[in-house]
Amino acid sequence: MNKHDKDAILKTIPQKGFFGHPKGLSTLFFTEFWERFSYYGMRAILLFYMYYEVSDGGLGIDQTTANSIMAIYGSLVYMSGIIGGWIADRILGTARTVFHGGVLIMIGHIILALPFGAPGLFTSMFFIIIGTGLLKPNVGGMVGDLYSMKDPRRDSGFSIYYMGINMGAFIAPYIVGTLGEGVSFHLGFGVAAIGMAIGLIVFVVTRNKFLGLAGTIVPNPLTKPEKSRMIKIILVVLIVLGIIGWLGITGGWLTVERVIFSISILGIIIPTAYFIFMYRSPKTTKVEKSRLLAYIPLFVAAMVFWAIAEQQSSILATFANERTNLNFMGFELKASWFQSLNPLFIILFAPLFAGLWTKLGDKQPSVSQKFSGGLVFAGLAFIVMMLPAYLNGGAGTLVSPLWLVLCFFLIVMGELLISPVGLSASTKLAPAAFAAQMMSLWNLSNSSAQAINAQVVRFYTPETEIAYFGIIGGVAIVLGILLFIFSPKLKEFMQGLN
Structure with a gap:
């Protein structure tokens, strides 16, 4: 898309009407609100649904395997953004791709709401993986279309958008989680499907008026x-995959563990190939190549951050269910409710960060400096989680839920320095020919992190948790310090962008 096209799009978008931002931000705000409600509501109870015994309404999957499946599921959700970005860039455009993605997500939740057991679980995962890949990167890309590249509201707009989608993620565990844990897992999944249906309605009804040609x-x-x-x-790939799947299942060698390991390897190979392809493309200019090189350490930093943050739905969820005293000050807590802490803190603090960046203007820290701070906060979150076992006599003891509250808080401080800033940086540093696919590449940082997590989480047990949290937290802090040291050099490679 050339500058003339972008200017023409901007003229069709009402530039005021949503807290001083373009009116189209409200459409994308509420579309993602409901999509995140459905996704995070489902995710709040999915781990428990997998490893709870059949007599308790679950599937009875081994707990360690369930944690790995959660990580791989999350990895594939973000990995599928490659498909969504490519389809938007080359076939449908972002708006139509978002709509079709929402439909697939809704179908996936409906399947999960029905009592189909393990086949239903994996079938629903397929629909939600593809649907989220179509929807999520392209909604973020459309936020970028609402602003010119030099618009000072840009980073603030992404922070507001990020706060909005977390409002959906905040209320979901209380509604879906309470129904899922207290009544029926399938009822909770059904409510998640309703949430996605509402998001689709909002998008279809308001997009023409508020988004213009975006x-x-x-x-x-x-x-x-x-x-x-x-x-x-595509036909050849589908045929080959079908043959491999049939031979693997009938031959007994295509196990869940081997599939998980293969996807973990893909989580590293795919983003590496993506960078090489965009860098070597004749459509990428010399300036754009320089910016791509600056993007690589940001991608690695984001990957390390997400490796910690995404354990909120696996290791920290397990910790909440197995190691935390859920009777707190006379209240009986539910393990799924802890999944609301992350979006709650984002809702509370995202406006402060957005206001801070607006107030500082050109004096605000560079992207790489913000990322370095995010890594340090994430590392400290895991360092904190070493203390409960150390202070409470190790494995087998129930600890105060306040440890998890502090851990989630520190992760969110890091997230606000990385996630909305990374979204904005991805739209600014993207080569023009790969605009939507750059958002897919950004989501691959999360995918790669969770692909690695699928192997890493296997080392966690209550007996090893001190070393587990300490090593991962220490690595994040060291990398954050190194990124800060090299920030001035990275800024040079960004060719005038901050």
Whole structure:
């Protein structure tokens, strides 16, 4: 998409009407509000649904395997953003891709709401993985379309958008989690499906009036020869995967553990190939190549951060259910409720960060300096989690829920320095020919982190938790310090962007 196209799009978007921001921000704000409600509501109870005994309404999967499945599921959700970004850039445009993604997500939640057991679980995962890949990166890309590259409201707009989607994530565990743990897991999943349906309605009803031409242009459409070649490639891939799957299942060698390991390897290979492809593309200019090089250490930093943050739904959820005293000050807590802490803290503190960046203007820290601070906070969150076992006599004891509250708080402080800033940086540093795919690449930082987590979480037990939290937290802090030291050099590679 060239500058003329971007200018033409901006003229069709009402530039005021939502807290001083473009009116289209409200459409994307509430679409993601409901999509995140459905996703995080489902995620708050999914781990428990997998490893609870069948007599308790679960599937009875081994707890360590369930943690690995959660990590791989999260990895594939973000990995599928490659498909969504490519489809938006080359076939449908971001707006149509977002709509189709929402439909698939809703179907996935409906399947999970029905008593189909393990087959239903994995079928629903397929729909939600593909649907989220279509929707999530492209909604973020459309937020970028609402602003010019030099608009000082840009970072603030992403922070407001980020706060909005976390409002949905905040209320979801209380509603879906309470129904899932207290009544029926399938009832909770059904409520998640309703949430996604509401999000689709909001998007369809308001997009023409508030978003104008945002998301309607296909920036790098397929030529006829490319379409023909792509159809052949897709057919060959599907046939090969079908044969491998059939042989693996009938032969007994395609186990869950081997699938998880294979996806863990892909989590490293795919983003590496992505960087090489964009850097070597003739459509990427010299300035854009320099900015891509600056983006690599940011990607690695984000990957390390998400490796810690995404354990909120696996290791920290297990810790909440197995190691935490849920009877607190006369109240009986539910383990799923802890999943609301992250979005709650974001709702409380995102406006402060957005206001701070607006007030500082050109004097605010660089992107890499913000990222370094985010890594240090994440590392401290895991260092904190060493203390309960040390102070309470090790494994087998129930600890105060306040330890988890402090851990989640520190992670959120890091997240506000990395996630909305990373979204904004991805739209600014993206080569013009790969605008939507750059958002997919940003989401791959999370995918890669969770792919690695699928192997890392296997080392966690109540007996090893001191070493587990200490090593991971220490690595994050050291990398954060190194990133801060090299921040001035990275700023040079960004070629005038901060």
